[in-house]
Amino acid sequence: MSSDSEVDFPNLNKDNLTDEEFMDSDLDEDLSESDEAESFTPSAEEWRPVDDHDCGPRPVLFTAHPGPKHAPAPDAKPVDYVNLFLTDDIVNLVVNKTNKYARQFIEDNHENLETRPRSRVHKWTPISNEEFRAFLGVTMNMGLNKKSNYNAYWDSCNLSQETPWFPVHMNRDRYQIILKFLHFPDNMLLPDRNDIGFKLFKVQELIKHFNAKFKYFYHPTQNVSIDESMIGFKGKTPHIRQFMPNKRHARFGIKMWCLSDSANGYLCQFEIYEGSQGRRIGNGRTYTHELIIRLMTAADLLNRGHHLGIDNFFTSIELLEELFSENTTATGTVRSNRKGLPDVCVKTKLKNKELIAARKGNLLCLAYQDNSRKPILLSTASKAGLIDTVNSRKQPVTRPAVIHAYNQAMGGVDLGDEKLYMYIAERRSLKWTNKVFFSLFGRAILNSYIIYHSNTSDRPKLSRYNFIVSALESMTSNFVPQKVIRRKRTRTEMEAAQMGPTLLTQTVAGHPLDGHDLSKLPVGKKRQCVAGHPTRVRTGWECTGCKVGLCPECFAKYHRQL
Structure with a gap:
């Protein structure tokens, strides 16, 4: 099966993961495989090759009512x-x-x-x-x-x-x-530094408030996506600071897991990442598996027919099958070393723009040769055939239906950012x-x-x-600020400030001081004022006669004391 289409893959490759994230993910997977307390039993069916005549998964109806909820009057400001x-x-x-x-x-x-x-x-x-x-x-x-x-x-x-x-x-x-x-x-x-809630304690009330309000006032359209977003910050934090080179706006900072509406970027639910050990996983799921279920549950999106787009950091056979058991379809790219993938998709060498697919029940696995890349996708929302559509430049193309479904569902978080x-x-x-x-x-x-x-x-x-x-x-x-009363500068002072290095003649008791004038220092140079401030004060002025630093307002006071 082949196609000559041009394909868009938002967030196709996750090469921006830190070593710590890979270690956390692998550790969680090992814990998951050794845990006997499984909360979900994967399908026991075998993979079988499919072609253009693929019958597709069981249909899942979208039963939610997307759009604003509890909104103000249409004429509200x-x-x-x-x-x-x-x-x-x-x-x-x-x-x-x-x-x-x-x-x-x-x-x-x-x-x-x-x-x-x-x-x-x-x-x-x-x-x-x-x-x-x-x-x-x-x-x-x-x-x-x-x-x-x-x-x-x-x-x-x-x-x-x-x-x-x-x-x-x-x-x-x-x-x-x-x-x-x-x-x-x-x-x-x-709380104590070793407590689980310590890392996010200082913003926990903000997280609870905004998550509750985001959920209360809007329900997303059918296509939603989960991905990471960054809050730019290079300082010290009590949790793990991340580096993600593909984030154009903020490469260093605090990572958020976001669940967003793919149609408009509305943020439905979020979590701030505090390390994979920030939450104890004891139900047989990996950290990423648990995260997806937790976000979808918190946003009340399960059992409503939503279609979830995720990337290869999250996608696994167990996750997609559990989501489908909750009447939620999903499509995502998957890493070729994930356990349980069909050999026909992982090992088969393909020509450019050629694809191969296999099905196990409601789950489809598809590999597609896109120039030098060979992405593998899992989906419970699509058939294995080709469809006619348009690309990002509005040009007609023919592409695999599963890739079209992925492009529709993925990208809501990046759109919001x-x-x-x-x-x-x-x-x-x-x-x-x-x-x-x-x-x-x-x-x-x-x-x-x-x-x-x-x-x-x-x-x-x-x-x-x-x-x-x-x-x-x-x-x-509705707020009237307090007026700040400042001493107005004289015309001579204003001219001196604008003209740069110059002389400012001062008087004491109405009489000029011969040989004593204020001189503006060159731009960038300052001296300590010697007029007796309680703390050290640096000024851009000096007395030409005394050769000491003096503020304009201290000039007369200083010379009276001489």
């Missing part, structure tokens, strides 16, 4: 959709834990803070629910207006780079101090918990737009960009 996930409960939790953590930090570091009078920590005041929502609105706008660092959003020195919206809605120091104290757990309840990183502000952070929170919040924004797009009566419907703009404007409109 974008912020109403965002608030489906950003509920008062989660806002109260974050606000209370943040205020408590800030209070504890200030008490524990009281002596150290006394020696740092200029620290922004001294300006801390408890955050309110309205201010926290405004804080998130400001963060959302950073994703629409990407800049190199946080300070750039409050840049008022370079007229060409000004973004006046940000200082109007939140002061820079206030934004950064909220970011510093942003907290989610109660540190008094932190592609949409997510388009409008999310990725910033470096020393706190892995902040990275997890903002990643989950960004996915909640994407999910809220998918629900809006399916439910709204708006004609025309808002683009995702305009949806986010409308939501963040609503979130920031």
Whole structure:
């Protein structure tokens, strides 16, 4: 059997696995094979070759009702959709834990803070629910207006780079101090380091909240997929940090297992990876087998006729047969060294664009020679024949039906990631918990737009960009920030700052000091101010007469004391 089709294989090869993952997977498989307490008995049928006249598997009806559930009115505003996930409960939790953590930090570091009078920590005041929502609105706008660092959003020195919206809605120091104290757990309840729940304790409430809301407000279409996604982070974490070179947006970081709708990228359920030993496997399943069943069960997708797409890291004969016993079909690429595969598919040498298939009950195994690659697929959703379809460039092609089914089901997680990183502000952070929170919040924004797009009566419907703009404007409109009073610079000081190295004439009691002027140091050079600050202060100015570093505001005070 042969085909001259051009084939698309999303995530066909998983060459990005770490040695630790391979070791974990192999270890779990060995444990699985030696465990007598099997929860599922595989089929005892033998493999038999099949051709174009393959009768296919037993039909499985799709009985679910995909789309939004418990959605707001069709004329609801974008912020109403965002608030489906950003509920008062989660806002109260974050606000209370943040205020408590800030209070504890200030008490524990009281002596150290006394020696740092200029620290922004001294300006801390408890955050309110309205201010926290405004804080998130400001963060959302950073994703629409990407800049190199946080300070750039409050840049008022370079007229060409000004973004006046940000200082109007939140002061820079206030934004950064909220970011510093942003907290989610109660540190008094932190479990022992050896406990199973220790690694994810600090974000466990976030995981529970978002998983529950993602499931409650939307049911996916028939095709769903499970794959990994990355939260970019290079710092220290209590769990395993991963490296995945094929992830364009984040190659280093925290790995998530995601169950997504293949049609639009909606995130239905997720788990944060904490190592294969983070959960004890005692029912005869491998770690990956257990993970698939756990995610599908948590999302309430079994026994509804869904079709699951998975890659060769997950696919096994036992998994697909158990899913089929739960009225759930699946298609996935499989590693050639998996036990139980038919020799005719594994060992037969094929010509280019030629395929060979074998069937065991409802399970189909197909090998296809695609130029230099020979992928092997398992499926309980497809026949062995060829079908006419179109490729990614909308050109008509003929391809194996099982490959067409795989392409339809696979790719939902990557689609969601592609949409997510388009409008999310990725910033470096020393706190892995902040990275997890903002990643989950960004996915909640994407999910809220998918629900809006399916439910709204708006004609025309808002683009995702305009949806986010409308939501963040609503979130920031209810909060009025405190005005920060700063000393205005004189015209002479402003001119000196713009002109670079120059002289700034100063007076003491109305009389000029002959030979004593403030000189702006070259860009990048600073000296310590000698005016007697409680802590060391470096300045870009010096007195030409005294040849010492002085701040402009310290010049007169210093010379009065001479």
